[in-house]
Amino acid sequence: MRSNGAPHHFLSFRLEVTAPMPAAAPHRWRRSAVRAMLGAVATAWLLAGAAVLVARGWQDDLPDRVASHWDGQGVPDDTMSLGTFVLVDVVLVLALTLMFAGIGVAAGREASTRRTLAGVVVWSGGLGATLLLVTLGVQRGLTDPAQAELPGWLLAAVLLVPLLPAVVVAALVPADPPRPTTTPVPADAPRAELPHGTGTVWETRIGPGRGALVVAAGAAASAVVVAVAVGSWWLLVVPAALVALCAATLAFTVRVDASGLRVRSSLGRPQTLVPADEIVRADVVHVNPLGDFGGWGWRVGIDDGRVGVVLRTGDALLVERTGGRKLVVTLDDAAHAAGLLNSVADRARP
Known part of the structure; x- marks a missing residue:
């Protein structure tokens, strides 16, 4: 077809494809949390496992049935077989460590959270270990578990000694890397x-509000009452620790x-x-x-x-x-x- 001489107008389009800027790599906090909790759980189970091995080595030195519970005066009021007692202790450690590790994996966005939960996990394993060793240790050489005595200072040690490995493991959890934004x-x-x-x-x-003060004072007072009631002044370590905890967190x-x-x-x-x-x-x-x-x-x-x-x-x-x-x-x-x-x-x- 012939052109009529009118100029032809063409619309020209140029498509520019711009490669998107690479997004900043997200912080892999979940991976950090999993690593921290795995290390803490491994440490906790190592402590508990070592205690179980020691308990097995003591088997010939223990009564046929071991004291598993004491009343407020430190007198045994319940017994069970050694195997059952160890099993209960192991289940306690497994339940506590897995529960706190799960919280750490779910909520460990911050290094401070991962450190805290790692410490709690290790403390739980240490608690099971010291509880097992202390309870059985006072019964070595006895034929009657009713003769066992559990002084108050040992109860305080059961709670406080596990803090040592807990603090060490918590301190080993890495800090968050710098993540500035523009x-x-x-x-x-x-x-x-x-x-x-x-x-x-x-x-x-x-500082704390009224509700926090009431709860803190009530917890410390309850611990003092228990210590006085059982006549074990070593248990006053518990309210003292509560006061220090309140001073640190309130x-x-x-x-x-x-x-x-x-x-x-x-x-x-x-x-x-x-x-x-x-x-x-x-x-x-x-x-x-x-x-x-x-x-x-x-x-x-x-x-x-x-x-x-x-x-x-x-x-x-x-x-x-x-x-x-x-x-x-x-x-x-x-x-x-x-x-x-x-x-x-x-x-x-x-």
């Missing part, structure tokens, strides 16, 4: 004006500065630092310690692995970090702290 803080996140040329921006101290200093957020116990441990370049955003949420975390103090949410420093019901600072991690801290002025942290995070962006 993504801007969302525009809808609250901000607060930062003073220029200053290091410390804001600092406050937080009083904190919260500090916001150019480096980010630091939450530190009055005893120095536990503590956590959220670097400014790892803060995704900070907001205010309402928290009920018992309903949301199952209690007061330094807690871990099993559903999403968030760490909580929750001492009372009310407003709390929620800090979202890279890697899907979250930190919740109950504060009187949570809104101001959230605004400061978002502004600090803005400054930390390149």
Whole structure:
């Protein structure tokens, strides 16, 4: 067909295919959690297994039936065969270690959580080991289990000695690697004006609410009553440990500065630092310690692995970090702290 001389117009399209930028590798926290829990479980079972081997070596030195339970005065009031007693101890260790390891795998987003759960797993195995050795050790050379005596200081040792391997294993769990972000803080996140040329921006101290104090005092008082009732002053180690635990987990200093957020116990441990370049955003949420975390103090949410420093019901600072991690801290002025942290995070962006 002949052209009529009119110019021909052609629409030209050029398709540009741009290769997507590689996404940042997600933090493989689950793999880290599994490794930490496997190491802890292996250590716990090694301790319990060694105790079982020692118990078998003592078999000829023990009564036909061994004392398996003592009353409040330290007098045996129940017996069972050695095999059954060892089996019960092993089942106890298996149940406790697998339960706590499962929690660690499910909620171990943070290194602090993995360390805590690894320590608890090892303590559980050590508890089973010391319980078995102490209970059978006081019966060696006896023909009648009713003659066995279990002094209070040995009961305290059963609880405290397993802390040694637990602390060692917890300390060996690696810290989280740095995971800075360059993504801007969302525009809808609250901000607060930062003073220029200053290091410390804001600092406050937080303490327990009424509910936490009542629970802590009740637990310590109950332990004292038990120690007095059985006439074993060694058991006062238990309330003393409870008081130390309360001091470590119910009083904190919260500090916001150019480096980010630091939450530190009055005893120095536990503590956590959220670097400014790892803060995704900070907001205010309402928290009920018992309903949301199952209690007061330094807690871990099993559903999403968030760490909580929750001492009372009310407003709390929620800090979202890279890697899907979250930190919740109950504060009187949570809104101001959230605004400061978002502004600090803005400054930390390149």
